[in-house]
Amino acid sequence: MYPHLIYFYSLELGFRLFYIFISFCLCLIVSSFNIYNIIFFETYPFLKFASKKFIVTNVMDLFDVICLLFFSKSFFFCFPYVMFQLYKFNSSSWYVYQCAFFKKSIKLAFAFSLGIFVFIHIGLLPSILQFLTKWELNTDSIISIFVEFRLINYVKWVLTFRYFISSLSFFIFLIFFQLWFLLSIEQIYFLIKYYRKIFIFITLFILFLATPPDGFLQIFFTIFAFVIFEIVFLFVCYKLSNIN
Structure with a gap:
């Protein structure tokens, strides 16, 4: 009996992982047709307050930026579908109240982290970048300092900062939500x-x-x-x- 159960659960898990992989590939394809919109979305916190230029010192920097944006956006949009497949895979062995608790906690945690994501992108990042670029000095003195961003470093820093805070807020809210009810x-x-x-x-x-x-x-x-x-x-x- 147990070998049959292991076989069927492994088969179902394989199919669900295949569905996730297909959805991830579709997200990559959709992102490839909207690369300019994605780049504009990522550079919005910097362009919100000033018309600055980005530096690209290597041709491969553009390729690295595109790959980072493609994979980050695909992982972001596939995450709800991954949670859905995880819920469906475990729902057959859970009680009704466990299924309801999982759905409610994931939805609220995702909504909370999405709110943090929007706040960071629209409110916090522009303020941070504006504060950092105010160190620019352009006077008649001997030393003149001009602040310009490398595109690859900017994208890496923004993605790391934003997704790390969003993920951290997701797990913190999830832990507190479960402790609140347990x-x-x-x-x-x-x-x-x-x-x-x-x-x-x-x-x-x-x-x-x-x-x-x-x-x-x-x-x-x-x-x-x-x-x-x-x-x-x-x-x-x-x-x-x-x-x-």
């Missing part, structure tokens, strides 16, 4: 009140290991972690006061 409000209050500093330290430790040693990013992650945990603690206190 634990009582008193247990959550106890954990956050007495172990909040430990959670912040572990989060910052993982962030600093996963990101390059950039001072601005480390300051941003520190402020971001403290603000998120304080907002969660304030919300838990509000819910606990309403219950009591």
Whole structure:
């Protein structure tokens, strides 16, 4: 009996992985017909406040940029379909409440991370780039500093910064959402009140290991972690006061 079950589950898993691969290839094809729109979308935070130029020092830089944009956009748009296939593959062995809990948690986490994604792309990145380009000096003195971006470095930095923050917010929201329903409000209050500093330290430790040693990013992650945990603690206190 068990060999037959393993065979059928392996066959189903293979078909679902094949569907995901086909959808990924279709996303690559669609992206290839919209490469100029994709490049404009990625350079929008930089072009929003100033008409600047990008430097391309190597012909292969353009090829690397196109590959990065193709694969990043394909992974992004295939992610909901991957979650759908994961849900369908596991739904046969789950209870009804488990299926409903999985769908609700994934939808809310994805909506939250998508909101963070839009905020970073429209609001945060233009402000950061505007702040950095204000260091430009163009005077009659001996030293003149002109700020220009290499296209490949700009795309790598923007993609890394945006997708890392979005993915981190997705998993953080998913973890807090599950803890919110699996634990009582008193247990959550106890954990956050007495172990909040430990959670912040572990989060910052993982962030600093996963990101390059950039001072601005480390300051941003520190402020971001403290603000998120304080907002969660304030919300838990509000819910606990309403219950009591």
